[in-house]
Amino acid sequence: MVRELSHYIGGRHASGTSGRFGDVLNPCTGEAQARLPLADRDEVQSAVAAAVEAQPEWAALNPQRRGRILLKFVDLVNRNMDELAKLLSSEHGKTLADSVGDIQRGLEVVEFAAGAPHLLKGEFSSDAGQGIDIHSLRQPLGVVAGITPFNFPAMIPLWKSGPALAAGNAFVLKPSERDPSVPLRLAELYSEAGVPDGVFSVVNGDKEAVDALLEDPRVQAVGFVGSTPIAQYIYATAAAHGKRAQCFGGAKNHMVVMPDADLDQAADALIGSGYGSAGERCMAISVAVPVGEDTANRLVARLEQRVRKLTVGHSLAEDSDFGPVVSAAARDRIEGLISSGVDDGATLLADGRGLTVDGYTGGFWVGPTLFDHVTPDMAIYRNEIFGPVLSVVRAATYDDALRLCTDNPFGNGVAIFTRDGDSARDFATRVDVGMVGVNVPIPVPLAYYTFGGWKASGFGDLNQHGADAFRFYTKTKTVTTRWPSGIRHGASFVMPEGS
Ligand code: NAD
Secondary structure (H helix, E strand, O other), X not given: OOEEOOEEXXXXXXXXXXXXXXXXXXXXOOEEEEEEEOOOHHHHHHXXXXXXXXXXXHHHOOHXXXXXXXXXXXXXXXXXXXXXXXXXXXXXXXXXXXXXXXHHHHHHHHHHHOOHHHHOOOOEEEEEEOOEEEEEEEEEOOEEEEEOOOOOOOHXXXXXXXXXXXXXXXXXXXXXXXXXXXXXXXXXXXXXXXXXXXXXXXXXOOHHHHHHHHHOOOEXXXXXXXXXXXXXXXXXXXXXXXXXXXXXXXXXXXXXXXXXXXXXXXXXXXXXXXXXXXXXXXXXXXXXXXXXXXXXXXXHHHHHHHHOOOOEOOXXXXXXXXXXXXXXXXXXXXXXXXXXXXXXXXXXXXXXXXXXXXXXXXXXXXOOEEEEOOXXXXXXXXXXXXXXXXXXXXXXXXXXXXXXXXXXXXXXXXXXXXXXXXXXXXHHXXXXXXEEEEOOOOOOOOOOOOEOOEEXXXXXXXXXXXXXXXXXXXXXXXXXXXXXXXXXXXXXXXXXOOO
């Protein structure tokens, strides 16, 4: 049965009124399982209006009480984990264990954000001048918006909304139109935890809804995660409308394997990080860079062996290593890129094109694909594939490997596998990429550090979560104070200065 979805505005579900709808598919079967209203400008504006009305009272609540409400929300999400994870898998296609991880990594940031009383503390200087004290306040921006991708439908909305709400803002979320059901459930649970009506809303939709948020003068800041071209568009448009923006884009993450690395460990890490979640993670490793021909030959032999053992299947089947990709368009694009790799002369060691899974002929399947002898001019290297495709680019020396990672236009994540502290330290210091793993293939920082890529992977000044999230979602006010006993009579016409 096809479910009818809604928006969530002012603390309740709101049916779509634009007359435009999209289908939400189950990627394992290809069937439509829900109908999603696509918001027009009026619907977006009503969510923003509800947020404007609700925000001052929310901001006036002391941060510890806001934090307690967030902790109650975390508890509610945990109690509903099974249902949420199944719902997430049914729209995204990732395995159940991976969906639990998606939700869990989001909750960790909400838990961190519940420490708002500490994170919102300002600074204080006594006797900055004669009888003068200075202190700073961190105040919420007001109404802020989040625009999020399909690949982490729980984690990224939580990374954005947790700190924003903790800081006293109202939040309007425009989730991906591919998997909107979990974000809608999160909205219900925020309400159940005690977040006042209007403080967290969800408007579903596409470019029309996004543009309405970007152009609304009442929206003070926009947090975006998605592909690079859209990140650039959102960053430029938000800035043109005077908004603060942080926009995270696509990725092409490399893993350098040094001759002294434990190659079995490196191969396992490449298989997990390259093919997990069908490669649809912004921190997935899509390029392996073995240093030296001997390392390359030994690594590729191990990868080939392991790739053949992978099981692609239904997201709820216990033996699936990964499920389908998100849509038929994604499958066709990935298969097209695999064909281009063959045409460009890369060596195809495992071919995932044309995969079928028994009982699920309509699913969007792509099998694990492994290329060797990929070169930087090939389309499979230049593009983010966002599918289960791992490319081996052989480097002659450590310097060549470092240069390859640094010269790549993307700069989200990178890893080095080695037993040598010197090369690891040199690599971590010199590589031009935002997040580095040393013998860690997916170095997603924990909630109390910040997450953000460089170059074409991130636009804006501050990272997500950690202390940066509180800087992004607050503005600083500085107060200079002198009490009457310290004030001499008579006007002064010179510019006050520190001495
Ligand atoms: P996407 O860019 O297609 O969509 C992201 C969001 O933008 C969605 O909400 C979508 O509705 C909206 N959108 C799409 N086209 C738009 C347009 N023309 N105008 C305005 N809004 C538009 O990305 P996706 O396919 O949902 O997600 C996959 C991408 O996200 C990959 O490139 C992946 O690397 C990236 N990603 C990056 C990070 C990171 O932290 N850097 C994290 C997760 C995903």
